[in-house]
Amino acid sequence: QVQLVESGGGVVQPGRSLRLSCAASGFTFSSYGMHWVRQAPGKGLEWVAVIWYDGSNKYYADSVKGRFTISRDNSKNTLYLQMNSLRAEDTAVYYCARRSVTPPSGYYYYMDVWGKGTTVTVSS
Amino acid sequence: DIQMTQSPSSLSASVGDRVTITCRASQSISSYLNWYQQKPGKAPKLLIYAASSLQSGVPSRFSGSGSGTDFTLTISSLQPEDFATYYCQQSYSSGPTFGQGTKLEIK
Numbered sequence: 001q002v003q004l005v006e007s008g009g010g011v012v013q014p015g016r017s018l019r020l021s022c023a024a025s026g027f028t029f030s031s032y033g034m035h036w037v038r039q040a041p042g043k044g045l046e047w048v049a050v051i052w053y054d055g056s057n058k059y060y061a062d063s064v065k066g067r068f069t070i071s072r073d074n075s076k077n078t079l080y081l082q083m084n085s086l087r088a089e090d091t092a093v094y095y096c097a098r099r100s101v102t103p104p105s106g107y108y109y110y111m112d113v114w115g116k117g118t119t120v121t122v123s124s
Numbered sequence: 125d126i127q128m129t130q131s132p133s134s135l136s137a138s139v140g141d142r143v144t145i146t147c148r149a150s151q152s153i154s155s156y157l158n159w160y161q162q163k164p165g166k167a168p169k170l171l172i173y174a175a176s177s178l179q180s181g182v183p184s185r186f187s188g189s190g191s192g193t194d195f196t197l198t199i200s201s202l203q204p205e206d207f208a209t210y211y212c213q214q215s216y217s218s219g220p221t222f223g224q225g226t227k228l229e230i231k
Contacts, residue, residue, distance in 0.1 A: 044211065045211055046222065047213075047220045060219075062125075095168070116166075116167055
């Protein structure tokens with residue numbers, strides 16, 4: 001079945017780095033854009049980054065721009081999020097989500113498949 | 125950035141009630157509006173996309189409407205499993221944004 005599984009979370013000190021992974025299965029990964037979305041404890045959803053299906057375009061939230069890098073390896077069906085210079089406010093559950101589009105027009109985008117999330121805690 | 129504002133932030137209702145949640149965008153987003161449901165400790169689940177299209181497998185008691193800046197999510201007859209937090213999300217810009225959420229609680 002269609003599935004996304006995140007990994008790589010953990011406890012890290014402020015200023016350090018961490019790389020998250022998201023393994024996709026059950027669909028043609030290379031045909032879909034992918035998002036990272038995070039949720040701080042007790043807070044709402046915050047979009048983090050998106051990458052086009054072929055990696056040609058990447059966009060970031062202002063809160064992570066210059067510190068986080070989204071990437072993908074279509075040969076491994078895997079999405080990544082490299083997080084550098086981590087701060088306490090980056091503490092959250094990080095979800096990967098598939099970027100789908102309405103057929104056949106291709107106009108409207110939505111996140112229709114989500115992983116269960118991986119927890120990142122930034123603390124000294 | 126496009127700001128999304130939901131109202132109310134929380135809502136108490138009973139099983140069988142009709143409930144409406146509102147989402148307002150800071151600028152026109154046409155129909156680039158999605159709704160998600162999230163239960164505690166779980167990932168969000170897509171309910172409605174393109175403002176009014178029901179995602180496959182989602183019960184028909186959920187419906188969405190609106191365009192431009194004002195949108196609504198309606199649950200026609202609340203069921204016990206519908207008590208959750210609901211988020212709207214715009215996909216008009218390359219950087220999507222979510223509303224702050226509406227927590228639907230049992231009265």
